[in-house]
Every structure is written in structure tokens, then in C-alpha cells.
Amino acid sequence: MPRAQPLGLGAHPSVRDTNINRLQGMRTLSEVTAALDETYPRHWAQGWDRVGPVCGRPDIAVRRVLCAVDVVPETVIEAIEGGCDLIVAHHPLLLRGVSSLDPSADYKGDLVHTLIERSIGLYVAHTNADVANPGVSDALAGRLGLADLRPLRPLDGPEHEDSGRGIGRIGRLSDVKFSALVEHAAKVLPATAWGIRAAGDPDRIVRTVAVCGGAGDGYLDDAVAAEADVYLTADLRHHPVSEHIARGGPALIDAAHWATERPWLDTVAERLSVLVDEVIVSDIDTDPWTIHQNSGVNRVES
Numbered sequence: 001m002p003r004a005q006p007l008g009l010g011a012h013p014s015v016r017d018t019n020i021n022r023l024q025g026m027r028t029l030s031e032v033t034a035a036l037d038e039t040y041p042r043h044w045a046q047g048w049d050r051v052g053p054v055c056g057r058p059d060i061a062v063r064r065v066l067c068a069v070d071v072v073p074e075t076v077i078e079a080i081e082g083g084c085d086l087i088v089a090h091h092p093l094l095l096r097g098v099s100s101l102d103p104s105a106d107y108k109g110d111l112v113h114t115l116i117e118r119s120i121g122l123y124v125a126h127t128n129a130d131v132a133n134p135g136v137s138d139a140l141a142g143r144l145g146l147a148d149l150r151p152l153r154p155l156d157g158p159e160h161e162d163s164g165r166g167i168g169r170i171g172r173l174s175d176v177k178f179s180a181l182v183e184h185a186a187k188v189l190p191a192t193a194w195g196i197r198a199a200g201d202p203d204r205i206v207r208t209v210a211v212c213g214g215a216g217d218g219y220l221d222d223a224v225a226a227e228a229d230v231y232l233t234a235d236l237r238h239h240p241v242s243e244h245i246a247r248g249g250p251a252l253i254d255a256a257h258w259a260t261e262r263p264w265l266d267t268v269a270e271r272l273s274v275l276v277d278e279v280i281v282s283d284i285d286t287d288p289w290t291i292h293q294n295s296g297v298n299r300v301e302s
């Protein structure tokens with residue numbers, strides 16, 4: 001399992017700010033979550049989503065923060081071992097209503113108990129971080145080296161006019177073959193057992209690339225409308241992909257869900273590093289797919 005990557009003092013350009021903050025005293029949980037609320041306002045989240053503080057007393061001091069995509073036993077252990085006072089997660093631990101947090105009945109109840117017993121706060125920034133500028137897909141596009149980014153599906157409303165906020169991003173690359181871009185994506189995205197799979201003509205010349213961190217098959221039509229040559233996202237399914245390719249849409253790259261969102265953790269860490277002593281970015285691969293085997297490679301011809 002990969003080790004966590006510490007982003008301590010001195011590893012970030014804002015050391016001067018951090019020192020000032022240290023002289024002024026520790027940040028409380030409520031101060032850190034207020035800063036996160038300002039960066040990722042909760043009302044930007046989709047209606048079904050559940051974002052913001054989950055647990056943790058507002059007046060606890062926050063010195064160390066763990067940033068993780070998922071709150072699972074492995075990342076909670078990482079937070080405990082790292083001496084963290086707060087976990088900032090992308091995916092909500094408690095998305096649907098619960099009537100019990102019995103720790104013996106479900107791992108989620110056990111995790112909530114563990115966090116409270118250890119006095120570790122939990123805060124979630126999910127679809128509100130997806131649409132932010134910079135947001136989850138900016139970090140993904142940054143890994144690929146895309147230039148001139150704009151939202152794949154801009155947010156509507158006067159608050160968002162000319163804000164650059166919205167779902168997904170679309171950007172430019174200098175001309176490259178699709179097969180080379182697939183190879184490049186596999187190199188620059190965090191490693192997972194899932195890896196990268198792709199659909200489309202390997203010799204197609206790519207100039208415009210759309211990306212969406214997380215499950216993005218709902219935005220295939222937006223990638224078509226934006227005249228992207230390629231759309232990279234996660235969790236693509238057989239029928240939407242099959243029909244999309246048959247219609248001559250953009251070539252597709254399907255990466256592991258975790259790998260498309262992990263790059264954003266660096267953005268959050270940068271924001272938090274001016275507030276607290278240390279930010280740890282979790283590199284524990286929490287993608288649920290852990291075994292990958294190419295089929296047919298050892299097939300014996302009869």
C-alpha cells in the first residue's frame with residue numbers, strides 16, 4: 001500500500017503566511033471549515049448531495065489534516081497514525097439517511113464512533129468541489145497538461161456568470177494521436193489496478209479534450225456538443241459507450257474513479273496549508289477494483 005505523502009511546512013510557497021498563522025495560534029475546526037465553506041460553498045452542491053461538516057466539535061484545535069477521496073477504514077487509520085485532527089474527504093460517508101450508528105452493525109457506524117472517540121473531525125466537499133474553479137476536474141486536466149480550460153457544462157445563474165465554474169473541463173493539447181494520449185494518461189494519473197481503458201480510433205488526431213472527475217457518463221452529450229476529440233472520465237458503462245462510439249462521438253478514456261479525483265486533493269492541501277501546521281494527502285488507492293488481469297493473453301491456441 002503506498003505511503004501517505006506529507007506536505008509539511010517548507011514544502012509550500014506560503015510558508016510566510018503559515019508562520020504568521022502559527023504565531024497567532026492554532027486554528028479551530030470551525031475556522032478551518034469556514035475557510036473550506038468559503039472555497040467550496042455548500043449551496044453549490046447538487047440537491048441530493050450531503051456536504052460540509054459531519055462530526056467534530058467546532059472548538060477543537062486543528063494542527064494536521066488528512067485529505068482523502070474516501071472515508072474508509074484504511075484512510076481513518078491513516079488519519080489516526082498521522083495524528084490528524086480533521087479529515088477532508090471528497091465522497092460523503094453518510095449520503096443517505098441513517099437511523100442507527102451502531103458500530104457493531106455497519107462499518108460506517110464504527111468509523112463515526114472511531115472519529116468521535118479520537119476527536120477527529122470530518123468535513124466533506126463533493127459536488128460543490130466538482131463545480132468550483134479551480135475544482136476537481138481542473139486538477140485532472142492539469143495532470144494531462146490541458147490548456148485554456150473552460151467548463152464542460154457551465155453552472156447557470158447570475159452568481160456563476162463568467163465564473164468559470166461548472167461540471168467537467170474542456171481544454172486543448174497540441175496535436176497528438178489518441179493512442180499516445182491514452183499512454184500519457186496512464187503515466188500521469190495515479191496508479192490503480194483498474195488502469196486505463198479506451199475506445200476509439202488509435203490514430204485519431206486529438207486537439208480538444210474534455211474531462212470529468214468521477215462518474216461522468218451523464219455528460220457524454222456535452223462532450224459531443226463541445227466538439228471534443230476525446231472525453232476522459234470514470235465509471236463508463238457498456239450501452240452508453242457503445243451507442244456513443246457508433247454515433248461517431250469523441251473517443252473515450254475510462255480511468256479509475258479514484259484516480260480521476262485524487263489529483264484534486266493537492267488543490268485542497270494547498271488551500272489548507274496556509275491554515276494548519278501540516279496537510280497529508282492520502283495516496284491510499286481507495287478504488288474498489290483491486291485486481292486486473294488482461295484476458296486471453298495466455299490462451300493456448302488449439
Ligand SMILES: [Zn+2]
Binds near residue numbers: 213214257261
Ligand atoms: Zn467521485
